[in-house]
Amino acid sequence: MLEKKDNEQELLKKILSGDIIAMKEFYNNYSGYLTTVCSRYISNADDVKDVLQESFIKIFKSIANFKYKGVGSLKAWSSRIVVNESLKFLKKNERLNIINSPLWDLPDISEEEEEEADFEQIPASAILEMIRALPVGYRTVFNLYIFEEKSHKEIASILNITENTSASQLHRAKSFLAKQINEYKSLK
Numbered sequence: 001m002l003e004k005k006d007n008e009q010e011l012l013k014k015i016l017s018g019d020i021i022a023m024k025e026f027y028n029n030y031s032g033y034l035t036t037v038c039s040r041y042i043s044n045a046d047d048v049k050d051v052l053q054e055s056f057i058k059i060f061k062s063i064a065n066f067k068y069k070g071v072g073s074l075k076a077w078s079s080r081i082v083v084n085e086s087l088k089f090l091k092k093n094e095r096l097n098i099i100n101s102p103l104w105d106l107p108d109i110s111e112e113e114e115e116e117a118d119f120e121q122i123p124a125s126a127i128l129e130m131i132r133a134l135p136v137g138y139r140t141v142f143n144l145y146i147f148e149e150k151s152h153k154e155i156a157s158i159l160n161i162t163e164n165t166s167a168s169q170l171h172r173a174k175s176f177l178a179k180q181i182n183e184y185k186s187l188k
Contacts, residue, residue, distance in 0.1 A: 008074055015063055023060060030075060031056075034082045036128065040143045041086035043132045055085045083148060087158065090136060122184060130180040138173035145170050 011029075014022030034055065038048050058081050066077050131139060144150045144158065145166075152166040159166070 008071060009068060012063070012066070012068060012074060015060070027056065030078055033075065034078060037079050037082045037147075038086050039128065040131055040147065041083070041140060042089065043139075047089065051085050051089045052082070054089075055082045058085065083143075087140070090140065121188075122181065126184060130177055130184070133180065134173050134176055137169050138176060141166050141169035142173035142177075 011022055011026060015026060031052070035048065035052060038051050038055070042048050042051055055078075059078055062081075066074065068074065131142065134142060140159065141155055144155045145152070150158070152163040152170075155161075155166040156163045161169075
């Protein structure tokens with residue numbers, strides 16, 4: 001672990017000094033992971049490339065403001081930039097149209113349905129595709145809640161929606177995914 005910490009800090013030091021080779025190494029080390037993060041929010045491959053390009057530009061421009069907090073902190077910081085750039089893209093392109101709706105009009109997900117929606121038997125790539133197939137609003141709230149561990153209050157603030165709408169979108173996303181998982185299992 002000490003070696004990984006030293007490697008990250010050394011890479012960071014080189015990038016801060018303007019070392020192009022270190023920037024390329026950073027890109028090679030993190031681009032796959034950051035592409036996956038971006039792909040959870042944006043389903044069009046060309047749009048993912050555009051958002052990643054903007055994200056890497058922002059990462060390299062603002063890396064001097066990054067404070068190293070241990071192994072993995074650089075990756076986490078970079079991920080937050082990609083998430084923010086993805087959300088900015090969705091808002092700018094008006095693809096993030098979430099309609100405030102009351103929570104009371106949602107059907108309940110039965111415990112049986114939730115148990116059937118077991119991810120363990122399904123490859124990660126198939127799960128990612130299921131997430132990418134969610135409508136934009138569902139997908140965005142789902143990702144912020146599940147992967148970014150944001151509360152409904154935080155999501156409501158980020159997306160300029162109500163907390164009930166956030167909860168509603170998450171509920172609908174889970175229901176949609178449960179159906180997708182059950183369909184996948186029935187085909188296998």
